[in-house]
Amino acid sequence: MAQVKILILGGSFAGLQIARHIRDYMTSDDVDITVVDRKSYLLFIPNIPLEVFDGKDPNTTLQLPLASILDKDGTHFIQADVTGIDLDNKQVSILPSERPGAAADVLSYDYLVIALGNRLAFDKIEGFAEYGQTLTDGFYGNKFRHYLYNGDYKGGPIAIGSARFHQGIKGKLDFIPEAMAACEGPPVETALSLASWLENHEQGGPKNITIFTPAKLIAEDAGEKVVAQLLELAGGMGFGYKNNMRDISRITKDGIEFANGESLEAELKIIFPDWVPHAFLIGLPICDETGFVITNREMRNPDYPEVFAAGDAAAVTVPKLGSIGHHQSYIVARQIAKDIGYLDVEEADKELYNPEVICYGDMGNGKGFYIHSNSWYGGETQILKMGKFYYDLKVGFKSTYFMMGGKVPHWQWKLGTWAGDKV
Numbered sequence: 214m215a216q217v218k219i220l221i222l223g224g225s226f227a228g229l230q231i232a233r234h235i236r237d238y239m240t241s242d243d244v245d246i247t248v249v250d251r252k253s254y255l256l257f258i259p260n261i262p263l264e265v266f267d268g269k270d271p272n273t274t275l276q277l278p279l280a281s282i283l284d285k286d287g288t289h290f291i292q293a294d295v296t297g298i299d300l301d302n303k304q305v306s307i308l309p310s311e312r313p314g315a316a317a318d319v320l321s322y323d324y325l326v327i328a329l330g331n332r333l334a335f336d337k338i339e340g341f342a343e344y345g346q347t348l349t350d351g352f353y354g355n356k357f358r359h360y361l362y363n364g365d366y367k368g369g370p371i372a373i374g375s376a377r378f379h380q381g382i383k384g385k386l387d388f389i390p391e392a393m394a395a396c397e398g399p400p401v402e403t404a405l406s407l408a409s410w411l412e413n414h415e416q417g418g419p420k421n422i423t424i425f426t427p428a429k430l431i432a433e434d435a436g437e438k439v440v441a442q443l444l445e446l447a448g449g450m451g452f453g454y455k456n457n458m459r460d461i462s463r464i465t466k467d468g469i470e471f472a473n474g475e476s477l478e479a480e481l482k483i484i485f486p487d488w489v490p491h492a493f494l495i496g497l498p499i500c501d502e503t504g505f506v507i508t509n510r511e512m513r514n515p516d517y518p519e520v521f522a523a524g525d526a527a528a529v530t531v532p533k534l535g536s537i538g539h540h541q542s543y544i545v546a547r548q549i550a551k552d553i554g555y556l557d558v559e560e561a562d563k564e565l566y567n568p569e570v571i572c573y574g575d576m577g578n579g580k581g582f583y584i585h586s587n588s589w590y591g592g593e594t595q596i597l598k599m600g601k602f603y604y605d606l607k608v609g610f611k612s613t614y615f616m617m618g619g620k621v622p623h624w625q626w627k628l629g630t631w632a633g634d635k636v
């Protein structure tokens with residue numbers, strides 16, 4: 214009998230975790246798994262700010278090679294751009310991306326997992342290329358690191374915040390709120406750790422920095438109680454705070470102009486953009502009107518049950534947080550094992566999508582913060598902790614992740630959250 218073919222698009226947090234977890238249930242004799250990514254490595258994005266403030270190149274410290282890790286599981290890796298999906302014929306078009314000039318090719322599947330993340334739409338922000346800074350990948354991380362360590366910052370005002378996020382409504386599950394910003398952990402973390410960096414380099418501190426948000430409340434997904442605590446602390450330290458800015462209209466040499474008509478003077482502008490779905494997804498019947506993939510709580514598309522999504526590409530991932538993608542990846546692996554008959558229905562369905570915000574952030578000086586909250590989705594949990602232990606957890610998670618080749622067992626993840634809550 215022909216082997217079942219599982220095609221996983223994207224080899225970052227969501228895709229790698231799914232590929233590796235499926236092997237808990239099915240060997241390479243049972244199913245044929247292929248992962249496709251345009252890059253040959255995973256970049257451990259959440260630790261980019263930490264490495265940059267430490268003066269390190271994130272591309273030398275945060276890359277995990279995909280092919281060799283997947284090969285140990287008997288899983289294939291193809292380095293290629295995904296260019297289209299033919300849902301009716303169960304085929305995906307690719308363009309190999311190792312060398313320019315490659316010919317387009319087609320892959321077929323029985324199960325398809327879309328874990329391609331999103332475009333971070335800096336190109337939609339006027340003036341970003343000339344005047345903006347950010348920390349979302351190796352290129353921008355290094356650009357900002359050189360700016361800081363070359364002494365280009367002259368001590369003027371700093372603005373840190375997000376552009377407006379555009380979420381789809383079609384097929385939205387009731388318990389998923391509408392967000393104005395895609396992910397506001399990074400601006401909060403950047404503000405806290407940059408303030409420490411400025412103090413340590415005698416270039417200022419929190420008073421130089423204004424944090425802004427398009428929403429009524431920054432990091433609203435963390436829960437009102439947690440945000441109130443954060444704002445009280447930040448206000449006490451001297452940070453400025455501007456809310457309801459609606460969107461970034463334009464970045465100029467002297468500052469930022471916002472959609473609500475206000476502007477902020479800033480020498481340094483650190484921006485987190487809109488998280489936008491990939492163009493080839495827009496218009497597919499599995500997607501909402503913006504291009505995020507619609508799923509149910511099994512992370513399965515209701516109209517195409519052989520199609521799953523996880524991580525930032527899924528419409529239900531709000532905010533766009535790696536920890537949410539981690540949980541979804543575990544669900545996808547178990548649902549596929551259920552479909553193929555390697556896990557019984559009751560066991561697989563024990564774990565369905567039930568979002569929680571879990572975030573470990575760096576604050577500089579060896580301290581970190583920890584947020585665990587589900588109140589935005591109607592739950593009761595709202596925990597904020599700070600201290601050295603949470604920095605150690607953040608750094609420790611990266612080490613464990615690399616040591617285990619991107620496969621952090623779900624029990625270990627739960628243990629980390631338990632420790633975060635209790636300590």
Ligand SMILES: Cc1cc2nc3c(=O)[nH]c(=O)nc-3n(C[C@H](O)[C@H](O)[C@H](O)COP(=O)(O)OP(=O)(O)OC[C@H]3O[C@@H](n4cnc5c(N)ncnc54)[C@H](O)[C@@H]3O)c2cc1C
Nearest residue numbers: 223225226227251259294295329330524525533534535536
């Ligand atoms: C600065 C920063 C800090 C963050 N900190 C945290 C944190 O502390 N905790 C946390 O939980 N989350 C954090 N996040 C969010 C987290 O990084 C994302 O939620 C996570 O990376 C999403 O994982 P993913 O696998 O869904 O998508 P991605 O990580 O975006 O990966 C998508 C993959 O698909 C590939 N790809 C994309 N398009 C194509 C294509 N057409 N063809 C082939 N391959 C393609 C890409 O190369 C990539 O490997 C942070 C984000 C940023 C920007």
